[in-house]
Amino acid sequence: MPLASRLAAMLAGLLLSGQASAQVQMVIPWPAGGGTDIIGRLVQPVLAEELGVQLIIRNVGGATGTIGTAEVVRAKPDGTTLLLTSMAAVAIQPSFRANAPYRADQLAPVCLVAEAPATLMTPKTSGLRTVADIAARARAAPGQVPYASGGVGGLGHLAMTGLTRALGIEMNHVPFRGSGDSVLAMQQGTVLMLTAEANLVQQYGLHAIAVFAERRSADTPDAPTLRELGHDLVFPLWTGIFAPSGTPDTVLDRLDGACARTLRTPSVVETMTRAAHPIRYLNRAEFGRYVRAEVGKYAELIAASGLRQAD
Known part of the structure; x- marks a missing residue:
């Protein structure tokens, strides 16, 4: 040997x-x-x-x-x-x-x-409360509404790609090096939303819009699943x-x-x-x-x- x-x-x-x-x-x-x-x-x-x-x-x-x-x-x-x-x-x-x-x-x-379910979240000051709000704003400014992800080709990027395809809209993907930098950019107003871990919602006082899951999360019980909204998007x-x-x-x-x-x-x-x-x-x-x-x-x-x- x-x-x-x-x-x-x-x-x-x-x-x-x-x-x-x-x-x-x-x-x-x-x-x-x-x-x-x-x-x-x-x-x-x-x-x-x-x-x-x-x-x-x-x-x-x-x-x-x-x-x-x-x-x-x-x-x-x-x-x-x-x-x-x-x-x-x-x-x-x-x-x-x-x-x-x-x-x-x-x-x-x-x-x-x-x-854990991937959670779509936004600052409470963004004026976005629902997926319908996101779709309306994106249609008013095609390709301009910015969303963050923890990196190119990461889950947040892929989940939002699935959502924009389902909604028939175009948005501006702004990648960062991890969810921490993404949240900081949201707090500074550089981007409007992020798909990431649900614990960030409570940690940073964000609003959970929806979850990419088969069922609602106990951490964000008021946030509907994308399936509830008619989109078969499950990204754990x-x-x-x-x-x-x-x-x-x-x-x-x-x-x-x-x-x-x-x-x-x-x-x-x-x-x-x-x-x-x-x-x-x-x-x-x-x-x-x-x-x-x-x-x-x-x-x-x-x-x-x-x-x-x-x-």
Whole structure:
């Protein structure tokens, strides 16, 4: 066996044995302080304890999550490098970018951690209260009404692309580097709306217009679903853990088991709920099927909308 393979097997063995000397890095391909980063830091202490390792978080942001994700794809498949990401980096970017640095199948799903409805929100001073208000303003100024997203090809961008197509309107997409910068731009009046995590509504005193979900959210009970308004637009904001493709099944099973126990831990449930990041656990087989369905859904929307970037 080549030396590199022997070293990888040794590291995987340390992880499987739960030896505290093993160090695992969990790459979050988004800036610190964003929703995905918050989730990572809420689960990290208990997940490290369940694995019996030192679990180090590294934020490697940029290019709508693709820089950090590509780093994990290139890492040795020995269980010592993990990816915790929201869905855009895995389900959207490989279809959105013609020269994307990886494919979704180059990652091994470990577990789904959280899922929440994407929420369309606006400052209370914008004068926009409903989807009909947005449509009317956009028709009065085609291509000029600005909306924010956390990045080109991110969920907020794709969700609004679906909505503008459904309404037959044109709007001005203004991308930012994460939801934090987007909210700041709304507060400054640069943009009028954003599709992102529901917790931002309460955190920044915003108005929730609608949710891209199958049912209304407990966090924004007065905001209707797009389905209620006659538009079949369901875009969940999900976060999951992945390993490089080729990671041994025994290691993936151990990671998945630790994930399941972490997400059942009362302290994690409490803090995730308080932070408005609802836990939804799927094991690695279920999560794999879920990811494949999401990849197919966004590939279809990107193709139909002509959004694929040539890079």
